[in-house]
Amino acid sequence: MKSSSLLVSLVLGATLVGSASLALARENMSPTDEAIVTRQAGYKFMAWNMGKIKGNLAGNYNKEQVAAAANTINAIANSGMGALYPAGSDKAGAGVHTHVKPELFKQPEKVKELAIGLSKATNELARAAASGDAGAVKVAFGKTGEACKSCHDKFREKE
Amino acid sequence: MKSSSLLVSLVLGATLVGSASLALARENMSPTDEAIVTRQAGYKFMAWNMGKIKGNLAGNYNKEQVAAAANTINAIANSGMGALYPAGSDKAGAGVHTHVKPELFKQPEKVKELAIGLSKATNELARAAASGDAGAVKVAFGKTGEACKSCHDKFREKE
Numbered sequence: 001m002k003s004s005s006l007l008v009s010l011v012l013g014a015t016l017v018g019s020a021s022l023a024l025a026r027e028n029m030s031p032t033d034e035a036i037v038t039r040q041a042g043y044k045f046m047a048w049n050m051g052k053i054k055g056n057l058a059g060n061y062n063k064e065q066v067a068a069a070a071n072t073i074n075a076i077a078n079s080g081m082g083a084l085y086p087a088g089s090d091k092a093g094a095g096v097h098t099h100v101k102p103e104l105f106k107q108p109e110k111v112k113e114l115a116i117g118l119s120k121a122t123n124e125l126a127r128a129a130a131s132g133d134a135g136a137v138k139v140a141f142g143k144t145g146e147a148c149k150s151c152h153d154k155f156r157e158k159e
Numbered sequence: 160m161k162s163s164s165l166l167v168s169l170v171l172g173a174t175l176v177g178s179a180s181l182a183l184a185r186e187n188m189s190p191t192d193e194a195i196v197t198r199q200a201g202y203k204f205m206a207w208n209m210g211k212i213k214g215n216l217a218g219n220y221n222k223e224q225v226a227a228a229a230n231t232i233n234a235i236a237n238s239g240m241g242a243l244y245p246a247g248s249d250k251a252g253a254g255v256h257t258h259v260k261p262e263l264f265k266q267p268e269k270v271k272e273l274a275i276g277l278s279k280a281t282n283e284l285a286r287a288a289a290s291g292d293a294g295a296v297k298v299a300f301g302k303t304g305e306a307c308k309s310c311h312d313k314f315r316e317k318e
Binding site for chain 2: 037038040041042044045048049052065068069071072074075076078079080084
């Protein structure tokens, strides 16, 4: 994984936002709403896979399930989600809600730092999962969870 | 990617479904509704990444963006989404909608065939994207789109 340039993409973002949506799409959704629901989909799917790893660590450990989950988390974290935070996407339209704090859009350096932290953690999680070492997965899983939380604490409104 | 056993997971599914949801979650959502919104999140995020590859093939080709997108599509396709089709999840609760046809739950062999087809296509897409050969990506992208469509045609209700 060439993480450095992917991180630039992750943080600075590109301009292509979900033109081929299949699910969750509504007709005439604004570009910013489309970005909001797409980034939420990514986090949702990461969370499902985090839940699977948590379950494996707590019960019968299935190496292949953990590796598949870790690969998915890592790929999503490195997919360039910065593009899903276009200007104006701190405000959601009717039927859409975002928890993002407006501060995120004013602190690019902090966002970059947090994104790099997440990418490092998920890269390590994927490596550990591929090795099948449950102890290493547990450590990397904890660091990934901390990376999620550090961004939520800074830039996500409480429920 | 050890696709054979992952495919078993993909098709037959496991039992852990999204316990750590961060976005799109609602309190007291039923397990089947949770599965529905989680699988929709996965497809949504795949679609966003398909859209990015389409944009790259139509315009300035950025190898790293395409590779990241293809890795994400491939990881999601191999993440064991069969677990997100528990019995009863052809019916959605209030505020949730699913397009799935009830036939999907009665034709496991056909579902398995389609899932294997998708996995083969996305594996090839990820390989082609890693090589940076835009022509090979175009071919694999087309096959991935066909794999998506073949399942939609069979098991997804029209809008």
